[in-house]
Amino acid sequence: xxxxxLFLSFFSLIFALELKAFTFNNSVAAAFEEEKVTIRVSxxxxxxxxxxxxxxxxxxRQAVDQYWNKAPTSSLYMDIGAPIDTxxxxxxxxxCQGTSGCEPNPDLxxxxxxxxxxxxxxxxxxxxxxxxxxxxxxxxxxRLVGSLILINDRSDxxxxxxxxxxxxxxxxxxxxxxxxxxxxxVRDSLMFFSTIPKRRSLGQDDIxxxxxxxxxxxxxxxxxxxxxxxxxxxxxxxxxQQSPLLLLVGLSLVLIWNTKTKFWxxxxxx
Numbered sequence: 525x526x527x528x529x530l531f532l533s534f535f536s537l538i539f540a541l542e543l544k545a546f547t548f549n550n551s552v553a554a555a556f557e558e559e560k561v562t563i564r565v566s567x568x569x570x571x572x573x574x575x576x577x578x579x580x581x582x583x584x585r586q587a588v589d590q591y592w593n594k595a596p597t598s599s600l601y602m603d604i605g606a607p608i609d610t611x612x613x614x615x616x617x618x619x620c621q622g623t624s625g626c627e628p629n630p631d632l633x634x635x636x637x638x639x640x641x642x643x644x645x646x647x648x649x650x651x652x653x654x655x656x657x658x659x660x661x662x663x664x665x666x667r668l669v670g671s672l673i674l675i676n677d678r679s680d681x682x683x684x685x686x687x688x689x690x691x692x693x694x695x696x697x698x699x700x701x702x703x704x705x706x707x708x709x710v711r712d713s714l715m716f717f718s719t720i721p722k723r724r725s726l727g728q729d730d731i732x733x734x735x736x737x738x739x740x741x742x743x744x745x746x747x748x749x750x751x752x753x754x755x756x757x758x759x760x761x762x763x764x765q766q767s768p769l770l771l772l773v774g775l776s777l778v779l780i781w782n783t784k785t786k787f788w789x790x791x792x793x794x
Contacts, residue, residue, distance in 0.1 A: 574684015634670030
């Protein structure tokens, strides 16, 4: 029987390794309640980022259409709305206050949807290599109301040096944070913590993440594990629902095979 138990444990490990690694950028797995979320660009001019406001809108439109709006198992859809007037603080101030963590700056709270602003604050953009920063800065309970995306507009910003495809990928990554996702340790994911050249589409972990936060009720796709210990899942994890049945079937096959064949066990019986 020892060999059977070992095979059962090994089979269970395979299923555990199949779970995904997406994370959230807040402790409650907050998400927008609306299936359609609007992204608006501030009327503040981007002086040093190397793009005009109209070009930034085009880049954002490509970012949602090429990446997030193509997620086949998510109900979320994003579009680009009319430009929005913002206070001067959105351009100059840090989105965080306090000495620990990132308590949202009350002067930069977004009332609804996602707002994109070019920002020149040197504390948040401490290096020209930091191209963008995002913050879900208006959360009510587990409802995400508003998010802010800041583009590095310091005099030494490197954003304008990127080619168009890389700029689109950077913006798509920041949009991922704005809709509630954290970083992924999976290298082929858009939400990987570092930029990867020539990334042009979502990875499976990105799809699982957005599908968990914004599930398509008609989809049979699976979602996986999550980080930051959210209290209650926003939507059902279909991988979690399916795995027990698949696991029982697999374990039954292992037991049948182990009793009818003469293969050498992983651990020798005593």
